[in-house]
Amino acid sequence: MKQNARFSCSALKRVCCAVCVALLSAHPIGAALAQGFEAPLNVAAEHTPRMLTSPMLAVASAGSRLVAVGLRGSIIVSDDSGKTWVQAQVPVSIDLVAVTFASAQSGWAVGHGGVVLHSSDGGMTWEKQLDGLQASKLAIDFYTRNPEQIADAEGYLSKEKNLAVEQETQPFLDVYFADDRHGFVVGTFNRIFATEDGGKTWAPLMHRSGNPQEWHFYSVSGKDGQVYLSGEQGRVWRLDQTSQQFVAINTPYNGTLFGITALADGHVFAYGMRGSFFHSSDQGQTWQRSTLPFTSNVMRVIAAGEKRLLVVAQSGQVVQSQDGGQTFSPVTLNSPMPYFGAVLLDKGRLALAGAAGVRIEAL
Structure with missing residues (x-):
C-alpha cells in the first residue's frame, strides 16, 4: 500500500x-x-550570512569543534563553543538532517535525496560519498548478483528497479559510525546501508533488517559493539552479532520512535512522539516507560553521567534526570526555541540545534 x-x-x-x-x-x-x-544534489550550498541563523536540524562535536547541519545543505562550524560560526564548503544544496563524527577529523552527514557526505578535516569541507540514485544502483547490482543466497532477492530487486525507473530517491534520516571505518546509514521504507571502509564503498542491508513491513527507520545508535535502530509502530531493532541480522523488538508503544540512545552495560533509551520515553537495561528485551513533564516530541536523549540524563523536546524544553530516567526536573534555559538536536559540551554546557540555529545553554 x-x-x-x-x-x-x-x-x-x-x-x-x-x-x-x-x-x-x-x-x-x-x-x-x-x-x-539543476538538481539540489548537484548544486553546492549557497554561501550567505543567512545560513548562520537558519534552522539547524542536528549538531555534533568534532573534537573541540561544533558542527551543525540544516536546510539547503547548510553546514556551519564553530571553534569557540558557539560564540562565532563559519559556513563549511558543501557540494549539495539539499536538506541535511543528521551528523556524526567518529574522530575530531572524520565525520558524516546525511539527508534528503539519499545523500551521504564525508568530511576529513573536522567539518570544514565535505564531499559526497553516496546519493539516492547511486544507492539504488548499488542495491540493484547486489540483489541481481545474489538471487540464490538471499531470501526474496527478487522482491528487493523489483522495488529497487521501480525506484530507478521513477528516478526517485529515499532520504537517509540518521547515521552512526563505531569508528573511522565501520558505519550505518538508515532511512525511510526499510532503507539501510553499511560500510566497512569509511564510506568508500557501501552495501545494502535491507534483507537483514527484520522489517518486512518496511517501516521507516528514524534513528541508529551504538555502544560497546551493540547497534540499535528505532522507527515506526514502536519498533526497535538490535543487531545480532552472530547472525548479523537486525532482530525486531516490540516496545509498550505503537507510535513513532524518533530516536534511540545506547549506553554501556546494555542500557538503551528509546523515545519519540508525544513525550514517549522508554528505558531498557537488558539490551531491549524488556522496557519500562517513564513519564516526562511534557507531551511534546522527544528529539534527543543524552547521557551526562552515570545516572544523569538530559531529555530535549521539540517544544523547546529540556529536562534532566539524576536517577537514570525514573524522575525528571526542568532545566532553566535563557532563550528557548523549537529543538531538533543537541550535544553535550564540557563545563556543564549544552549545544542545542533548532529553529533559529544553534544556541549554547549552561546547565
Whole structure:
C-alpha cells in the first residue's frame, strides 16, 4: 500500500512538473529558467550570512569543534563553543538532517535525496560519498548478483528497479559510525546501508533488517559493539552479532520512535512522539516507560553521567534526570526555541540545534 501510494504521488509530481516546464518554456525568460534548473544534489550550498541563523536540524562535536547541519545543505562550524560560526564548503544544496563524527577529523552527514557526505578535516569541507540514485544502483547490482543466497532477492530487486525507473530517491534520516571505518546509514521504507571502509564503498542491508513491513527507520545508535535502530509502530531493532541480522523488538508503544540512545552495560533509551520515553537495561528485551513533564516530541536523549540524563523536546524544553530516567526536573534555559538536536559540551554546557540555529545553554 505504501509503495503504491508513493509511486502514484511520484507520477502526479512528474505530470505537474511537465506542465510547469511546458508553461515556462513558452516564455523566453521561463525557457531560460527551465533549461537552467539543476538538481539540489548537484548544486553546492549557497554561501550567505543567512545560513548562520537558519534552522539547524542536528549538531555534533568534532573534537573541540561544533558542527551543525540544516536546510539547503547548510553546514556551519564553530571553534569557540558557539560564540562565532563559519559556513563549511558543501557540494549539495539539499536538506541535511543528521551528523556524526567518529574522530575530531572524520565525520558524516546525511539527508534528503539519499545523500551521504564525508568530511576529513573536522567539518570544514565535505564531499559526497553516496546519493539516492547511486544507492539504488548499488542495491540493484547486489540483489541481481545474489538471487540464490538471499531470501526474496527478487522482491528487493523489483522495488529497487521501480525506484530507478521513477528516478526517485529515499532520504537517509540518521547515521552512526563505531569508528573511522565501520558505519550505518538508515532511512525511510526499510532503507539501510553499511560500510566497512569509511564510506568508500557501501552495501545494502535491507534483507537483514527484520522489517518486512518496511517501516521507516528514524534513528541508529551504538555502544560497546551493540547497534540499535528505532522507527515506526514502536519498533526497535538490535543487531545480532552472530547472525548479523537486525532482530525486531516490540516496545509498550505503537507510535513513532524518533530516536534511540545506547549506553554501556546494555542500557538503551528509546523515545519519540508525544513525550514517549522508554528505558531498557537488558539490551531491549524488556522496557519500562517513564513519564516526562511534557507531551511534546522527544528529539534527543543524552547521557551526562552515570545516572544523569538530559531529555530535549521539540517544544523547546529540556529536562534532566539524576536517577537514570525514573524522575525528571526542568532545566532553566535563557532563550528557548523549537529543538531538533543537541550535544553535550564540557563545563556543564549544552549545544542545542533548532529553529533559529544553534544556541549554547549552561546547565
